[in-house]
Amino acid sequence: GAGVSQSPSNKVTEKGKDVELRCDPISGHTALYWYRQSLGQGLEFLIYFQGNSAPDKSGLPSDRFSAERTGGSVSTLTIQRTQQEDSAVYLCASSLAAGLNTEAFFGQGTRLTVV
Amino acid sequence: EDQVTQSPEALRLQEGESSSLNCSYTVSGLRGLFWYRQDPGKGPEFLFTLYSAGEEKEKERLKATLTKKESFLHITAPKPEDSATYLCAVQATDSWGKLQFGAGTQVVVTP
Numbered sequence: 001g002a003g004v005s006q007s008p009s010n011k012v013t014e015k016g017k018d019v020e021l022r023c024d025p026i027s028g029h030t031a032l033y034w035y036r037q038s039l040g041q042g043l044e045f046l047i048y049f050q051g052n053s054a055p056d057k058s059g060l061p062s063d064r065f066s067a068e069r070t071g072g073s074v075s076t077l078t079i080q081r082t083q084q085e086d087s088a089v090y091l092c093a094s095s096l097a098a099g100l101n102t103e104a105f106f107g108q109g110t111r112l113t114v115v
Numbered sequence: 116e117d118q119v120t121q122s123p124e125a126l127r128l129q130e131g132e133s134s135s136l137n138c139s140y141t142v143s144g145l146r147g148l149f150w151y152r153q154d155p156g157k158g159p160e161f162l163f164t165l166y167s168a169g170e171e172k173e174k175e176r177l178k179a180t181l182t183k184k185e186s187f188l189h190i191t192a193p194k195p196e197d198s199a200t201y202l203c204a205v206q207a208t209d210s211w212g213k214l215q216f217g218a219g220t221q222v223v224v225t226p
Contacts, residue, residue, distance in 0.1 A: 004158070031212060033212060033214075035214075035216075040218075041218060042119075042202070042216040042217055042218040042219060043159070043202070043204070043214070043216040044216075045213045045214065045215070045216075048212035048213065050211065050212060056211070056212055056213065058213070059213065091158050091159070093158070103149070103161040103164060104149075104161070104214065105161065106151075106158030106159045106160070107158050108156070108157055108158050109157075109158050
């Protein structure tokens with residue numbers, strides 16, 4: 001597709017369950033980012049990947065959160081043992097490269113609700 | 116620690132009533148300042164990148180300016196379709212991938 005694709009668009013899960021969120025970046029983009037947006041809050045950085053370099057995980061809020069990027073393309077954000085405070089919209093973005101002031105294009109997000 | 120503060124939190128305008136949004140930032144060294152527009156239920160849409168004080172960029176009814184401490188997004192003669200939340204973000208020179216976002220300004224333009 002032409003843009004960043006995220007799936008699912010909505011996810012409702014029970015507290016304590018694990019969830020996986022998927023991001024398909026724009027073809028040719030080497031940088032991929034995950035952000036979290038809670039109700040009424042700004043975007044909170046979680047993690048970014050740049051090519052084959054080690055990812056910057058400095059924004060992950062706890063060890064229940066992890067992400068991987070396979071083959072330099074698709075990325076999966078995994079949240080283990082979900083808690084109610086994990087409820088938010090999870091946004092993925094990609095850009096041609098990180099650190100070169102290229103604009104990041106965002107997907108439509110996955111709205112996660114933990115009940 | 117890098118900080119971005121946007122004001123006002125919300126702005127209600129009549130169609131044609133020009134106004135400005137403010138983004139104040141504190142960053143160790145600025146690599147770039149970004150403006151995004153976000154519609155309900157959608158991801159942010161890129162508008163502008165500004166790199167150095169004095170720089171200005173325009174797109175239709177929007178104009179972004181940058182000083183050493185803040186950026187302004189001017190909306191000239193807004194239309195109802197300009198209603199959205201406008202987000203400001205900074206990228207620091209010591210941060211290759213992280214954007215620090217403000218909480219946004221929600222703009223409503225009424226006919």
